[in-house]
Amino acid sequence: MRGDVPGQKAIRESLVTLERQLVESTSFDAAQNLIDNEVSTLNQIASNGMYASAAGKGLTHVQYLKTYWMTQALWESWSDHARVSAAALIGIAINRVVMTNNHLESFNGLLKQKLLKGYARGGRRIRVDILVFMLATKVAQSIFQRRKLEEEERNMLRKALEGVPGVVSLLGNNANRAIEAPVAYLSPDKTRDNEAQLLLQQNRLSHPTIHGGGIQLTCWSTQSVDAQGAPIGYNIWLGFNGIALCICPDFQRRGGACKHMRAALLQVQAIKLWARQYQIDNPIVYAPEIELPVSKNAAIRMIAAQYRSDGRIAAHREAASVRSNAGEPAGDMFAQATRHVNEALQGDFLGSLNDVEGEECESDSTADDIDTEEETELSGDDLALWPNDDEVRLNNTFNWPALTSPFWVLQFPSNSAQGFAEQVTARTTYDIKRHLKLLPDIHAGLDHITRRALGSSLHRSTYEQYANELEATAARIRGLLSHSASVPASQPRTQTPAPTQHSTRATLLPPSPERRQYRKNSRSFH
Structure with missing residues (x-):
């Protein structure tokens, strides 16, 4: 809210408080009530002519929050409801839930740039079956092998320094502390x-x-x-x-x-x-x-009896017991990976693989000509994986159950995926509205431009690029609208090709970049 009209400072502070309460909300009904109460208050303020302008700006902002951010699936992703649900799922305190995805981005970069880069041929995408095979036999086992070696090294160092003054603070005595979620019990206090x-x-x-x-x-x-x-x-x-x-x-x-x-x-x-x-x-x-409950043990027993979280502990232990020797038969590991890949293919999760197959065939002729220095498999020392501090220890750890109350539960993964889709849709809608505001000025400017003036202008290439982008964008939007049930019957529909149709013409690959050449300084007199 910009400007300095009467009452704007107080309304701005009220909106800041509203946003903080929305972030801290854990009930969708309560969050909607906060929005409704704020709208009612601003309407009362708008009845006073002196503060009508500031109240109108506040109502515009509240309407923006309600339209773009207050769908239930999207609210569950950014409010404290998501933190509570995440803490319940992974069994830690709410204040220990990571608020960013930096750790995920770090591992994604490690996976793509280090763990899988050695298996890519000429920088091409790895085939699905090869990807699953490498993840099951190489990547996963190298992760556990690396962690096992680091744990053995720490134990050896701890044993060698046993009895030395200050070794507890040097090595850190909090590493083996069990992670527990807080439980409520009514004891005398x-x-x-x-x-x-x-x-x-x-x-x-x-x-x-x-x-x-x-x-x-x-x-x-x-x-x-x-x-x-x-x-x-x-x-x-x-x-x-x-x-x-x-x-x-x-x-x-x-x-x-x-x-x-x-x-x-x-x-x-x-x-x-x-x-x-x-x-x-x-x-x-x-x-x-x-x-x-009257004691902590009684509260833990009651929660364990109601939700039976032993299944998740067994799943963690099974995942932690993967063999580190890549030469041993994988057994159930391959069967499970095959089942997941088949489900992904049958559910069209990966889309059509025709493009991948064509790209693979086309790259066969050029793959042999590329220097294979970068294709050498990474050694064990190069697999510098994430630090062991993030590893969850399962011994003597109480796992907080996933609560079934509608007040706390966050449905994974359907609601999170739906919330992400709604956020992308809302952001794109906002950008489209901004572009629509510029169209009247663009049309007004085009009224004063002739073909002859544009034909000899230096800006012709920009106009051509803009026209091509508009045509491509319009085709994509029409394609989305034609497959949506919410399109009114009065709107004309353009025939768009089905998404499963593929052009028979092969897509040419861009030219390969030249290898960097290291030139020595010339000592010639030229």
């Missing part, structure tokens, strides 16, 4: 109880929202504030199955029942008693009683 009573006295809790699997509340902190000085709100989940969660740092670090969780339990119980006493028809009266 006078400090937390007193702080919970203080939160109730200061009216820091929101009204409870009832969901299918539990009750959600928000508690505003008495100590932590954001950049604008507003108190930070912590979302609390009280499950009917005895599982409770809170996003506050105290619960993420210590577990148990934090002061926000204890205050929420007291708040829900007080509202129930009040509604029953005055015979008020409130849905919370019919909600089941929420009882948390």
Whole structure:
């Protein structure tokens, strides 16, 4: 929001708070309520003529958020809902969930530039069966072999330095600590109880929202504030199955029942008693009683009994026990890889392989002429894989289950793929709208340009390139619209070739780049 109209600063701060609350939201219904409340507030402000301009800008921004970012699949990818679901899936604390994909990009670069580069012929794409074979017999086993050697080296170093003063801090004693997700249990704690009573006295809790699997509340902190000085709100989940969660740092670090969780339990119980006493028809009266375990072991046993996460532990152990000797028969490993490739081919996941086959045949005649220095397989020392610090240790590790409540669960991978597709579609729509705003000016300029003036102009090539790009873009968009059920019948459709049709004409490959030539300095008198 640019400008300096009356009320714009306050509305800008309100929108910043709204975006922060949307990022921290863990319920899609609650996020939509935040949007609706903001729209209602801005409409009330717009009724005052002095602040109508600032409120109009705020409504435009809120409408942008609602249109481009507030579909459920896309919301699940950027809100704290995704962090909670990711923490539950991989069994770590929420604050340890990586917020970027730098580690993934790093491994992708390592896989393409180092692990698979030696098997590519002349820089061509590796055939699917060869790719699967190399991943199963070379790449995967080299990863585990490298990690095994690094672990043996650390153990040897630790044994050699055993008893030396300061060796614990030198080698790091936190490496073998088990990764555990926080669990909620209601044990006696006078400090937390007193702080919970203080939160109730200061009216820091929101009204409870009832969901299918539990009750959600928000508690505003008495100590932590954001950049604008507003108190930070912590979302609390009280499950009917005895599982409770809170996003506050105290619960993420210590577990148990934090002061926000204890205050929420007291708040829900007080509202129930009040509604029953005055015979008020409130849905919370019919909600089941929420009882948390009394100890950590009881909470872990209850979660393990409900969700049975032993299957995922067995899968991790099976993946970690891959043999490092590439000469041994792979057995089930090949059968499993073959099954996945067949499913990908039958489901048209890889598309048509005609282009790949044609490219492979065409490159056979030139592959032998290329120097094979870069095609030599990489040695074991060159396979410098990711550091071992990121390896998840499975011994004595409790794996947090994937919660089945609609308030917390993120469906993988369908929702994440759908969210990514919606984000790309929204971004492309935004770019198209920006281009549409420029078209009237372009048409107005074309009215003053003649063929004779453009024929001798230096800008003719630019116009030709622009026309070609527009034709190609229009053909692609028409092709997408012709296969979409949402196209109105009144719009004319152009006949586009089917995506499965392939031209019989071979696609010429670009010329191969020349090898770099190292020239010596000439000492001639010329």
